[in-house]
Amino acid sequence: MTRSRGKYWDEELETMSRGKLEQLQLELLKQELLFSYEKSPYYRMVFDKAGLNPKKVKNLTDIRSFPFTNKKVERDRQLAVPDMGDMVAVPEEEVVFVSASSGSTGTPTLSPFTARDFDEWQDVEARLFWSMGMRPKDRYCHALNFTLFVGGPDVMGAQKVGAMCIWAGAIPSERLLFILKQFKPTITWTTPSYAWYLGETAQKEGIDPAKDLAINKIIVAGEPGGSIKSTREAIETLWDAKVYDFYGLSDTFGANAGMCIEQDGLHLSEDHNLLEVLDPETHEPVSEGERGEMVLTTLKKRARPMIRFRTGDIVTVNKERCRCGRTHARINILGRIDDMLIITGVNVFPGDIEKVVRGTKELTGEYQIVVYHEKHLDKFDVEVEKKEGIDIDDKSLAETVRGKIKSLLGVSPRVRILKENSLERATHKAKRVIDKREKVWSE
Numbered sequence: 001m002t003r004s005r006g007k008y009w010d011e012e013l014e015t016m017s018r019g020k021l022e023q024l025q026l027e028l029l030k031q032e033l034l035f036s037y038e039k040s041p042y043y044r045m046v047f048d049k050a051g052l053n054p055k056k057v058k059n060l061t062d063i064r065s066f067p068f069t070n071k072k073v074e075r076d077r078q079l080a081v082p083d084m085g086d087m088v089a090v091p092e093e094e095v096v097f098v099s100a101s102s103g104s105t106g107t108p109t110l111s112p113f114t115a116r117d118f119d120e121w122q123d124v125e126a127r128l129f130w131s132m133g134m135r136p137k138d139r140y141c142h143a144l145n146f147t148l149f150v151g152g153p154d155v156m157g158a159q160k161v162g163a164m165c166i167w168a169g170a171i172p173s174e175r176l177l178f179i180l181k182q183f184k185p186t187i188t189w190t191t192p193s194y195a196w197y198l199g200e201t202a203q204k205e206g207i208d209p210a211k212d213l214a215i216n217k218i219i220v221a222g223e224p225g226g227s228i229k230s231t232r233e234a235i236e237t238l239w240d241a242k243v244y245d246f247y248g249l250s251d252t253f254g255a256n257a258g259m260c261i262e263q264d265g266l267h268l269s270e271d272h273n274l275l276e277v278l279d280p281e282t283h284e285p286v287s288e289g290e291r292g293e294m295v296l297t298t299l300k301k302r303a304r305p306m307i308r309f310r311t312g313d314i315v316t317v318n319k320e321r322c323r324c325g326r327t328h329a330r331i332n333i334l335g336r337i338d339d340m341l342i343i344t345g346v347n348v349f350p351g352d353i354e355k356v357v358r359g360t361k362e363l364t365g366e367y368q369i370v371v372y373h374e375k376h377l378d379k380f381d382v383e384v385e386k387k388e389g390i391d392i393d394d395k396s397l398a399e400t401v402r403g404k405i406k407s408l409l410g411v412s413p414r415v416r417i418l419k420e421n422s423l424e425r426a427t428h429k430a431k432r433v434i435d436k437r438e439k440v441w442s443e
């Protein structure tokens with residue numbers, strides 16, 4: 001490393017006043033919009049069609065007149081103009097890396113990076129790792145898939161920090177446990193449900209993850225669990241480690257936001273991302289602290305700028321300076337719009353149910369939501385597991401859980417108590433919702 005670092009990876013950038021930060025964002029936004037217009041055939045076409053001139057942008061709020069992009073636009077443009085689509089803004093010789101994400105509807109979408117994009121991505125990754133407390137003395141075990149997945153190269157951010165890195169990749173849990181025993185890494189990264197599964201698997205093999213392993217930090221991403229306090233605390237107790245939530249979006253960058261040691265929301269790297277939080281129906285901005293869809297505009301991305309990308313993630317945002325001293329906005333991720341259930345007019349996220357389940361000590365923490373139609377109404381059952389050896393009858397336990405859900409959400413599901421280990425354990429992303437309703441329409 002060329003300079004010594006203290007509490008921050010880049011103190012000036014991370015702690016500048018909101019006013020200065022927004023000034024910086026405005027300059028970057030103007031450049032990004034102009035670059036997109038001049039270099040990307042797609043953006044030129046849609047800006048012209050909407051009568052938009054990037055040179056006339058004067059305020060950050062001017063972004064609101066620009067059209068949205070989303071996964072579908074990305075996929076459609078890629079199919080219309082093979083191989084990488086006409087949103088791309090650089091000649092192919094400048095592209096040094098592509099990741100691909102499959103999504104749920106088939107055709108993988110590609111995400112290209114120039115050499116500069118890639119370096120900046122890893123610098124932000126290092127910044128986020130640093131804010132979670134990773135230091136050169138740490139040993140870091142990267143247990144994410146390296147094949148096409150944008151999370152793979154994030155290990156290079158840890159190397160940039162100076163940690164000793166173990167490129168484990170997605171390997172069977174017994175081999176991963178071997179690495180954790182043999183190399184004694186202090187930090188690892190998985191999904192929240194896998195962190196739970198791995199800890200339980202270790203216990204079955206006679207290893208106490210809290211005492212026999214050296215892990216003291218677990219980074220999690222890919223599911224909302226990392227932002228749900230009760231889930232985080234359950235994993236923390238199992239491992240005697242701190243859990244930090246992380247957010248990366250293959251369509252834009254791969255390292256967008258991460259929790260600092262205060263664990264109070266995820267700092268979004270606002271020098272790379274312009275954030276909007278919008279009502280998903282009306283597309284109007286919601287007030288700070290209210291739930292809305294996160295829409296991101298890249299501020300520096302060259303290979304494929306993303307202007308007003310609808311992430312499909314429901315978040316709340318907090319722009320107050322964090323206790324850690326950083327000023328970049330903090331997001332709380334509540335779930336995917338696609339996962340949101342509307343039950344008799346109430347928005348229900350699996351994460352809301354998880355909050356109750358993980359916060360009830362008589363339960364194992366596993367759960368499943370079954371949605372169905374009855375007498376023209378949408379209803380749902382919540383299936384949970386009672387821990388073995390707990391001395392409480394199923395009926396009163398079900399009533400307790402139902403009561404907690406009712407007071408949190410205002411809806412009253414039927415709660416079914418199952419025996420420990422009745423529900424399937426997830427090794428990657430957990431499937432929490434079984435929807436038995438007939439589909440009226442589908443995409």
Ligand SMILES: [Zn+2]
Binds near residue numbers: 260261322323324
């Ligand atoms: Zn902070």
